[in-house]
Amino acid sequence: MEVSLSEQDGIRLAIEGCGHGTLHAIYASVEEARRRKGWPDVDLLIIGGDFQSVRNAYDLNCVSMPAKYRSMCDFHEYYSGQRTAPCLTVFVGGNHEASNYLFELYYGGWVAPNIYYVGAANVLRLGPLRIAGMSGIWKGYNYRKPHHERLPYNESDIRSIYHTREVDVRKLLQIRTQIDIGISHDWPKGIEWKGDWKRLFRHKGHLEEDAREGQLGSVAAQYVMDRLRPRYWFSAHLHCKYAAVVDHVATPEATEKLVTTNGNLAAKKNDEEIDLDEDLEEDSSVALAAANADEIDLELEDDTDGAAIVAPGQGLVDVQVPVEPDAPIAGPTLSEEEARAALPEAFRPRPPPTKELIEHPPGISNTTTHFLALDKCLPNKDFLQLTLIPSSDTRTHERPFKLTYDREWLAITRAFALSEPAVFGDPDATIPRPKPQAAYSGLIDQQTQWLDEHLADQDMAVPDGFEVIAPVYDNGNWNLPQYSRTRDRRWIQRQKDSALDPAVVVDSDVGVAEEATEDAEEGEDEVVDVAGEAKKAQSGSCMDRRRDGRF
Template sequence: MDAPEVRVATVGCGHGSLNLIYDTVEKFAAERGWDGVDIVIIGGDFQALRNADDAACLSVPSRFRKMGDYHEYYSGQRLAPFLTIFCGGNHEASNHLFELYYGGWIAHNIYYLGAANVIRYGPLRISGMSGIWKGYDYRKTHHERIPYRPEDLHSVFHVRELDVRKLLQIRTQVDIGLSHDWPQQVEIFGDFKLLFRKKKDFEEDSKHGRLGNQAAREVMDRLRPRYWFSAHLHVEFAATIPHGNVLTKRVEPSPGVPAVWAVEVASPKVLPEVLKPSPAVEVSSENSRPVANTMMAAYGNQNLAPHGEQADRLAAWGTFQKCDSKIRQQEFLDLAHRKEVERPNTDVDVTWKHLSSGKSADQQDSLVYANKRVKNDDEIDLDSENDSSHEDTTTSSTNKQSELTSFGTDQQADLEATTTGTRNICLQAGTDGANEGAPSNTQMSLVDQAVSENMRTKLPAAFARPPPKTTRQPMAHPEAIDNKLTKFLALDKPNNHNAFVKLLSIAPVSDQSNVNVCKPYRLQYDKEWLAITRVFADDLVLGDKNARIPDDLGENEYLPRIQEQESWVEENLVQKGLMNVPYNFTRSAPRSTPTGDIQHPTMPMEFPNLQTAEFCELLQIDNKFYLNEEQRFINYSSVPATQMANGDEDRHRGTGRRGGHRGRGRRGHRGGHRGSGRGTQ
């Protein structure tokens, strides 16, 4: 029996407007003749302010601070009429969401997915990742911890590689993917001309690969969900992304859904050999950086190459595989935008290729980090003052080099500037195996050139070069992930120009074995994700700015560990009926009061969350978030009040560094269970 369709309301940014969101969902449902929806999915910027002091941890200029109406749901004054789930964005009460790193209820019937997650809701399997992309923070640990200094406030919501690494271990099909910012360069598969007319600055960012989240792109390429929802850029946009070198064809559009979704996989399903993207090859460049050939460069015989709009489309997408920023930028300009071609009405699409495809381990780590901020006309007042990466492009090279030396240890070992006067950088993992231990000056990072070996021996251990990485080959795409088309949708925020709510009836493509498809649906843990969480639990590092995340060991190493932990989950949780997400919401912080001053908030203490403790106890993993009252007070007292973040007007006050191992290795004293004992690591 086919699984029933689920009525989903997807929403763009929340921005503290729950009442308006729920009223709009009810209105749209009534217009469609529905008695409601099964689930509401919000794409971030939820702004879950429990009280005025949470605003001290909200990355928003003080003049834009507002309580919103979430606090009414937190206090119990209101109850969400529909089950609501959301991912985190870049305008959040970061202290609140930090408490629920693994996910949890922030009010009755409102569930935060955590930093990364895969959950089940009835027949649907939903993945989510929180935060936004900033390449210079990607390989750092979750070092930010209450009390936040200004620099912490503006990095705590940046996506981290360890969380993405966990999502990339998924080997079975999901139905819905969720991220706050868009997967990188997804715009090429929609009506990008209309998008660029709405958002004037997006065309320039798209040409230079700065539009979107590279980590989200890699996760989408891996998970290939049927739907992917995003927000962040405050504009309505839809696209359809094909996977696996498939042929597509136009079909009759369905009412109420974007016209660009009116495609399906054609038969035969595979691209002809002449049209397939060329394999990645090594070519010489100024810095011997690995790049991939474009589609057109791969065709030695011009008579065999596709022509016209089809050629433009294929060649433009082929350029996205490049790691050389100059080549990629110029070719995308020439092939896609200078000609100003419309999205072609063709039956041929190419697969979504991420940078690591077909490359060695060292080359896989060579990622193009597009760090210049994408300008969003609807939120420039929010981000222009609080985004630590948003600088004028005329910033002197002296300032740039000074800034580069302040990055995390991965960047200190690997960072290489690709252009002068811009923020486009490429993390170079190293040369090929023969020269890995002795790179040339052109292959060395700025930091390596500036810091001599003699000087490096006098620096802290964090400045040491990472050990050579073991070469490993990427594994084939999992056979169980066989969806070929992802329908992408981004929506606006409430009270803006475009639609911020869309109702969809979604049929699952995930495996329905042992799934309860009878209503009422409820949130359930995902067996595979719980196993992955157990495997990576010890790799989580909190509160230590000088720490490094453990090296990525690769799928060949992780897969048997995950399979072993799946057996543990089956025996200890599935067979014991413990897979339902418990209704265990409890208030961890004080409720809002009329006397709270949101314009002059006080940095709050860190509050332990019982849901996180119970989740860690369920999985029998260390609860690295727990600190007892004495430990929390010591942490709080270690930073003078004048150096704490207190809104963007205080961003440049107090630049002292906190202790290198603040909060490390502490243990709580709650009970004897492993899940509620250990403090930060």
């Protein structure tokens, strides 16, 4: 199949839902979908979280999931160099991650050759595209806390470290120019009402109650999407395919009136699904007590005529007391306003807080966002979509496109680093209150000027400086408590040299990508229409462990 001129001018993207460590199957699916679509290559693969960049058994202990479901899966081969990602890959963090490794790359970085982690929040460029990403899931009780977790993690840390923080979202909200693509693991709050929600709830019935109670999705992702208004937004997390369209200038639909926004209610669990989050619901909210009919009301209003109310009772007699009129008060009396003004400052009522009027940035002109969520990589699941992003600027950029830093985001990062330095590992740290929009704009403008003076455009490319710095999994029994085998660079080089030698490499997953491609060519499942969605059964030991829906 020949590639049309429009496809040559556009950006060829592959979007994957949750990764769950099945990189062999994911890359095989991308390759097969690309071949069937007739594309010469894929410019970028986006994975929507739960990537599981597990390098060794120690990393596995930092993944939030019950121990019986843990598996080394595929990533360690890409980390060690046994395999190389066949296409440029970027991903955001989810709630099943090797959090110790990802937190080393808080600002983003290469987790393996050709595989880039976005970081807690980031904006990157790929050719003419601007891509914004945010990691984690929404838990309101941790949103305004600092990143207090530090090694060694306890059980609470393992679950809270992937909760989205306001200090990271605050930076994304300072973007003042147009973004093309937004990525989050969790769905933006309310997005379920922007598509075929009836079909969604028929397929995922346990989501309906959460949606109607306002418990579904990420408030932070909603903030960012409404502010940045990207052309496309990709998510994962809920393990289903769902498409929606957000009109940012339209009035709210009638269906949204069904939604309450009680952020303190607990989301209803699906009884048929094994919960891998097992988050400790450390909700700081206070439940309202039900009214007690026998409780004495201490705030009854006084009777208007001032007469005492005497209950009838035995032995009571009427007693009449002469009342003399009050003597006139000498001197002038103060009015109520004057009396209040005469009170000390501490007794005066506080003025109501004034909300800052935040104008929408004129540099953000897009009004419609196309949302797509995808499933996890399993047979007969809608986990992959091939999408062409039209762009008239591709001819000014050489293929293959390279990741580059975004100048505006670098200015924002510098402004926050200088004015609100990040604090890590301190549970007692306090988060500074957000500054007014004008104050942030001034700080960012200063750093933009600094960048223009010190950083040329040719220096904006993300350096390819990945190095192996941690022990590499050696295909041993990682369940053994004495697992401590570290490997030096000579061992890693031997693994690279022998990657294709089945006599040396004993991992049962080696070659699974080739096998999966052959299986896809022989199978009955087809890539769906022009969207290029791959729904193929993949093979491999890690895939076998996930087919029962445990992940």
